[in-house]
Amino acid sequence: MVQLDEAKLHSFIGKMLGDLGGAYSVPTVRIGLRLGLFTALQRAGPVTAAGLAAAAGGLTERYVREWALAQAANGYIDYDPSSEKFSLSPEQEMVFVNKDSPVYLEGAFELAAAMIEGEPKVEHAFRTGAGVRWGDSAGCLFCATGAFFRPGYVNNIVQNWLPALDGVEEKLFSGAKVADVGCGVGFSTILMAQAYPNASFVGYDFHQPSIDEANGHARSHGVDDRVTFVAATAKDVGERDFDLVTSFDCLHDMGDPRGCAAHMRRILKENGSWMIVEPIAGDHPAENMNPVGRLYYNASTMICVPTSLDQEVGEGLGAQAGEAKLSEVIRSGGFNQVKRVFTGPFNMVLEAR
Structure with a gap:
């Protein structure tokens, strides 16, 4: 005993x-x-x-x-x-109180409530092996997710992440064509449009209610003349010749991230760049046994993995996939160069060319 x-x-x-x-x-x-x-x-x-x-x-x-x-x-x-x-x-x-603070956490509390609301559907998926469709697990999971990520985007996209890319800011200032794939409710797309008024932006997301909300945000922020939002999966994006493609905190949620990577390579110009923002994580689970990894593993169990398993292929990368695995997935789509260009407390930024 x-x-x-x-x-x-x-x-x-x-x-x-x-x-x-x-x-x-x-x-x-x-x-x-x-x-x-x-x-x-x-x-x-x-x-x-x-x-x-x-x-x-x-x-x-x-x-x-x-x-x-x-x-x-x-x-x-x-x-x-x-x-x-x-x-x-x-x-x-x-x-x-301060909604533009990098540590404003209203969205985190909303996300916690959404995970509780979705608990019965995720428990059922444990038994069946099926997925849980994005937006079906809770009444407004997509709203909570958008609110959760917004403070990080407000304080990093323009200030840190885009400047870390090789030669991309110059293109944005001069009038680049940008696709924001997996744009959710559009916060990331609109922030870029506000910072780079000569560039044009198209946001894509497979969730129609998110796209509807994103179009409303574009109108209310006065950027709907340069920003369009379209409901489409990553592999169904029809436009081509983008100077920049961005994917914020969504590649690991996709059922077929390899198929997404291959299509991103096709829709980019030959000298274009793909910026992939993903949750910070080590390459081995033992490296993620910390407060940030704890949040991401729990959210991944309730949201990310069920969402991926509901889709075609259902690779189920999870929110703590790590740089090595993500880079391997991205390279499988035909990108020769994948490097980490920025590391923050909650995210890492990869650039693929």
């Missing part, structure tokens, strides 16, 4: 309490974000629960008080027991 190590048990229970506290915070944080409580606290604080309820538009004080105490216990807001007032630190504002 194995001897129980009491110290290890207590340490493990402590870890589980922390993890469960984080899980329990998902609905209360989502309520706070939707009702504007974090923003109201940023504007009015330090403030009592009654003051916060009033600042948020006349919410019920008793609910607001319990919510605020929950967030204080989470460590998401600050609480002064002597004055019974709540406040937000500048660091907390970066996570819960």
Whole structure:
């Protein structure tokens, strides 16, 4: 009989309490974000629960008080027991108020809720080996995914990722033709269009509701004269002669990433480039046993692998495929050069030519 190590048990229970506290915070944080409580606290604080309820538009004080105490216990807001007032630190504002902050996490909480909503369908897929179609697992998985990735795109696409490519920025400034394949709701495409007004952009995604939303975003941002969104799979893109193709956080979700790579090679000009942004990962699972890998493996179990297995071929790369595997897949499509050009805390950027 194995001897129980009491110290290890207590340490493990402590870890589980922390993890469960984080899980329990998902609905209360989502309520706070939707009702504007974090923003109201940023504007009015330090403030009592009654003051916060009033600042948020006349919410019920008793609910607001319990919510605020929950967030204080989470460590998401600050609480002064002597004055019974709540406040937000500048660091907390970066996570819960500043939508253009690189660490704004509203989308992460929405994604967590979408994974819970999709749990029965993914569990069924475990038993059958089938996939779960993108957008079918939860009411607005594609909205949550777009919101999750937006802060990273706002702070990196134009500032870091595109400049890291060989000679691409010059083409963009002078009027390149760009395809954003797997564009989702269009945040990435629109950010590029705003930064490079002489270039033209076509966003492609196989999910029609995402394309509908993307077209709405293009109109509201005033770039619909240079940005078009089309519902199509990666292998069905009909246009040719692109100077640049981009694929943001989507290659690993595709059922046939090798077929996608081959088609990207066909639609590019001879001197064109394909930029592939993927979740950061090591080439071996042991390298991904860290907080970022933990997030990606769990999301991959609930979203990425089921989505891929629902599609043609169903390779199921997963969100932690790693650079070596991704590069092998990309080269199989006819690209001679594949190199990592940028590494961040959450993503790596590969350039294929």
